[in-house]
Amino acid sequence: MIGYCIATYRSHDDKADFHKKAQGIAVGLTVGSWTELPEAKKAEMEKHLGKVLSVDVHEPEGAAPGERYADIRIAYPDVNFSRDIPALLVTIFGKLSMDGRIKLIDLDVSNEFRSAFPGPKFGLEGVRKLVGVQERPLLMSIFKSVIGHDLSGLEEQFYRQALGGVDLIKDDEILFENPLTPLEKRVETCMRAARKAKEATGQELLYAVNLTGPTSQLNANARKAIQAGANALLFNVLAYGYDALHELSADPAINVPIAAHPSLAGAFYPSPHYGIAAPVLLGKLMRLAGADLTLFPSPYGSVVMPRDENMAVRDALLDPSVSLRKSFPVPSAGIHPGLVPLILRDFGNDVVVNAGGGVHGHPLGTEAGGQAFRQAIDATLAGQKLAEAAALPGHEALQAAITAWGVKEA
Amino acid sequence: MIGYCIATYRSHDDKADFHKKAQGIAVGLTVGSWTELPEAKKAEMEKHLGKVLSVDVHEPEGAAPGERYADIRIAYPDVNFSRDIPALLVTIFGKLSMDGRIKLIDLDVSNEFRSAFPGPKFGLEGVRKLVGVQERPLLMSIFKSVIGHDLSGLEEQFYRQALGGVDLIKDDEILFENPLTPLEKRVETCMRAARKAKEATGQELLYAVNLTGPTSQLNANARKAIQAGANALLFNVLAYGYDALHELSADPAINVPIAAHPSLAGAFYPSPHYGIAAPVLLGKLMRLAGADLTLFPSPYGSVVMPRDENMAVRDALLDPSVSLRKSFPVPSAGIHPGLVPLILRDFGNDVVVNAGGGVHGHPLGTEAGGQAFRQAIDATLAGQKLAEAAALPGHEALQAAITAWGVKEA
Numbered sequence: 076m077i078g079y080c081i082a083t084y085r086s087h088d089d090k091a092d093f094h095k096k097a098q099g100i101a102v103g104l105t106v107g108s109w110t111e112l113p114e115a116k117k118a119e120m121e122k123h124l125g126k127v128l129s130v131d132v133h134e135p136e137g138a139a140p141g142e143r144y145a146d147i148r149i150a151y152p153d154v155n156f157s158r159d160i161p162a163l164l165v166t167i168f169g170k171l172s173m174d175g176r177i178k179l180i181d182l183d184v185s186n187e188f189r190s191a192f193p194g195p196k197f198g199l200e201g202v203r204k205l206v207g208v209q210e211r212p213l214l215m216s217i218f219k220s221v222i223g224h225d226l227s228g229l230e231e232q233f234y235r236q237a238l239g240g241v242d243l244i245k246d247d248e249i250l251f252e253n254p255l256t257p258l259e260k261r262v263e264t265c266m267r268a269a270r271k272a273k274e275a276t277g278q279e280l281l282y283a284v285n286l287t288g289p290t291s292q293l294n295a296n297a298r299k300a301i302q303a304g305a306n307a308l309l310f311n312v313l314a315y316g317y318d319a320l321h322e323l324s325a326d327p328a329i330n331v332p333i334a335a336h337p338s339l340a341g342a343f344y345p346s347p348h349y350g351i352a353a354p355v356l357l358g359k360l361m362r363l364a365g366a367d368l369t370l371f372p373s374p375y376g377s378v379v380m381p382r383d384e385n386m387a388v389r390d391a392l393l394d395p396s397v398s399l400r401k402s403f404p405v406p407s408a409g410i411h412p413g414l415v416p417l418i419l420r421d422f423g424n425d426v427v428v429n430a431g432g433g434v435h436g437h438p439l440g441t442e443a444g445g446q447a448f449r450q451a452i453d454a455t456l457a458g459q460k461l462a463e464a465a466a467l468p469g470h471e472a473l474q475a476a477i478t479a480w481g482v483k484e485a
Numbered sequence: 486m487i488g489y490c491i492a493t494y495r496s497h498d499d500k501a502d503f504h505k506k507a508q509g510i511a512v513g514l515t516v517g518s519w520t521e522l523p524e525a526k527k528a529e530m531e532k533h534l535g536k537v538l539s540v541d542v543h544e545p546e547g548a549a550p551g552e553r554y555a556d557i558r559i560a561y562p563d564v565n566f567s568r569d570i571p572a573l574l575v576t577i578f579g580k581l582s583m584d585g586r587i588k589l590i591d592l593d594v595s596n597e598f599r600s601a602f603p604g605p606k607f608g609l610e611g612v613r614k615l616v617g618v619q620e621r622p623l624l625m626s627i628f629k630s631v632i633g634h635d636l637s638g639l640e641e642q643f644y645r646q647a648l649g650g651v652d653l654i655k656d657d658e659i660l661f662e663n664p665l666t667p668l669e670k671r672v673e674t675c676m677r678a679a680r681k682a683k684e685a686t687g688q689e690l691l692y693a694v695n696l697t698g699p700t701s702q703l704n705a706n707a708r709k710a711i712q713a714g715a716n717a718l719l720f721n722v723l724a725y726g727y728d729a730l731h732e733l734s735a736d737p738a739i740n741v742p743i744a745a746h747p748s749l750a751g752a753f754y755p756s757p758h759y760g761i762a763a764p765v766l767l768g769k770l771m772r773l774a775g776a777d778l779t780l781f782p783s784p785y786g787s788v789v790m791p792r793d794e795n796m797a798v799r800d801a802l803l804d805p806s807v808s809l810r811k812s813f814p815v816p817s818a819g820i821h822p823g824l825v826p827l828i829l830r831d832f833g834n835d836v837v838v839n840a841g842g843g844v845h846g847h848p849l850g851t852e853a854g855g856q857a858f859r860q861a862i863d864a865t866l867a868g869q870k871l872a873e874a875a876a877l878p879g880h881e882a883l884q885a886a887i888t889a890w891g892v893k894e895a
Contacts, residue, residue, distance in 0.1 A: 107631070107657075108629075119633070155632050157697060157698065159697075159698065159699055160724075161721060162661045162697060164724055165724050165748045165749065168749060169659065169721065169724070169749055170748060172750065172751030172752045173747065173751030173755075173790075177751075179752070219518075220517030221517070222516055223529070247517075248575060249514065249565070249575060249579065251565075251566050287572060289569055290571075290732055291701075294701070311571060314571035314574055314579070315728065315729075316724060316726045316729070318724075319726070322701055337583065338575045338579030338582075339574060339575065340583060341583030341587075341759065342753050342760045343752050343753070345583075345586075345759050346756040346760070349751065349755050349759075350753070350759070380583075408580075
């Protein structure tokens with residue numbers, strides 16, 4: 076029984092014979108040549124040969140130039156590549172990525188290939204357990220303006236975010252090792268602020284510290300951070316490759332959740348003609364590589380991804396038919412409390428509401444920023460309109476937020 | 486004295502105030518906020534602030550929707566990020582890549598940033614020294630149809646390529662660790678074939694074996710390959726990240742040239758609206774990360790890159806004003822002997838002519854394939870037309886090649 080990984084491509088071409096093109100891919104990226112092989116050799120090579128599963132040509136009558144395309148599905152035998160994401164990607168889209176207008180739009184790995192990947196170590200349920208919250212979406216806030224700030228500035232900012240009732244706080248992904256807030260000191264400082272906040276709020280909190288540095292030092296840096304008290308990590312996956320995430324998440328010593336940042340993802344997914352679609356790039360591959368939480372642009376905020384694409388990312392992270400833990404979806408960028416009804420409509424409970432400016436930019440301050448989100452989440456879960464909930468006593472934070480940023484009810 | 490790395494973006498937008506947008510990038514990707522800072526704080530933060538160097542708006546009269554764009558240059562203070570390519574890319578294009586139609590089209594690192602990178606260990610001159618060829622372009626050939634073949638098949642194929650007079654032979658980039666041709670056995674077998682060929686040709690030959698596997702094992706695998714006799718490595722850089730290449734090339738124990746394969750590059754560079762332009766992706770960053778040879782699609786063959794873009798890749802690899810060794814340009818894909826005049830017109834001597842099908846598919850066989858290229862190179866250097874040279878005695882290989890594939894004189 077041979078396993079196959081199945082790639083789906085969208086190929087735009089005004090004239091191509093797409094069936095011939097598909098056959099060329101299936102042969103060219105596997106055995107190299109086929110029709111000219113002697114029969115005995117064919118029998119021997121058959122198990123290495125890629126198969127064209129389908130060619131779905133879209134050629135509307137009167138199509139303008141550039142509109143004709145085909146979706147092509149090719150099955151690649153597992154036996155051709157090692158059990159790692161670089162080998163898989165190089166096989167299915169290495170050379171092919173450069174061959175005209177072609178985009179990788181879907182990817183289904185075989186069970187055998189997937190079996191080499193433990194996937195998320197904590198996943199959605201594990202992260203919920205760590206913060207002790209089962210019944211509602213989680214709330215994450217993001218450090219803002221941290222470059223050039225010292226430890227006391229960070230501690231103060233952390234504490235104010237934490238007081239508002241957030242469940243997770245993440246570093247800014249552009250904060251690297253630096254003399255003002257070096258990794259271990261930063262972890263110690265922020266975790267101290269977390270404990271202090273817990274005395275006031277009673278709430279557990281994960282701090283995802285940005286894991287950076289030379290590739291060969293990532294594991295050691297992660298251990299240092301954990302040794303210093305870090306209870307989560309943030310990682311710019313695409314800057315290092317999926318395999319770096321996989322190796323971190325597969326290491327039992329890295330015993331904290333890893334949040335995958337989508338940094339650089341926009342270089343891959345937005346073009347209709349080139350690149351790798353977001354549900355593969357930020358969905359399937361992030362989960363396979365072991366991201367416990369995955370950040371991606373939302374369809375609501377400032378950095379926009381179309382809603383259907385966004386829902387496909389969500390589905391890839393949560394698909395129950397995949398034998399890996401779920402990766403917590405974290406739609407991000409430009410999120411304010413008035414968007415919570417839309418987020419919960421689309422994601423239900425299985426979401427981390429994530430905000431930066433929507434917390435720090437709150438008219439009544441950072442603490443009120445967190446509170447406003449928690450009030451928006453509670454109201455939405457209770458089936459209330461935000462405007463109505465905001466009028467209730469004790470909901471001044473929510474009121475101020477929707478006055479400032481508005482509301483979009485689902 | 487603060488150093489700055491300078492990124493140039495092309496931003497397409499039908500309505501945007503590009504000057505405002507540029508300011509937003511310069512502030513947002515560095516200090517986070519600026520105008521609202523107190524003056525004392527501004528003085529302190531000034532050294533962390535990004536600077537808008539220029540905003541060049543292209544807005545032709547009567548421009549159709551989608552045609553309006555600006556080229557925006559931003560200077561990022563070195564002090565904001567660590568001296569590694571992931572930190573640089575995450576800073577300048579991490580979040581920004583997802584912010585609408587924006588493409589990274591150029592990147593100039595500061596001397597200070599560059600000083601952390603030894604660059605190519607051999608470079609163009611070092612590779613020439615290893616093969617003992619100073620006066621002509623080099624010739625590389627590529628294994629074809631290697632998946633599913635055993636060691637004796639590879640040895641035979643290697644030997645035939647070598648006999649034709651090639652200077653370098655590279656693995657197929659989709660050949661991973663496998664039971665039929667495992668890394669060390671493959672190296673031993675191919676290097677034996679190289680020695681045997683040398684007895685016939687008198688010629689030194691580099692064999693770039695494909696370096697694959699888990700990220701943390703790349704260094705160990707490279708050492709194993711070298712221990713087994715490998716005198717060059719091939720590496721799918723973009724599947725692992727530039728930093729993986731940098732760490733390999735910076736290690737004194739990896740004392741053989743590294744050829745960078747452009748696998749996956751087409752997911753980044755071809756869109757006019759998104760991604761990273763080829764001269765950055767396959768030019769500047771490959772050289773900075775230490776590629777001794779860099780493969781990229783040619784403007785001549787089957788996988789096409791526009792010529793001006795291609796020349797910009799070449800310039801980035803060879804630019805004498807950059808204080809790093811040059812990276813040998815290897816324009817690739819669909820190259821046959823009849824294209825040699827174009828290649829030498831565009832690259833002069835500083836090029837590796839690289840062919841797969843153009844060697845193996847030669848009507849008179851693989852050995853004649855190599856010979857035809859060498860004859861085409863010699864003729865072009867001597868100022869002869871290929872058709873004339875092919876008519877000379879002893880040039881049957883070249884004659885058969887141009888009969889099969891034609892000639893494009895420069």
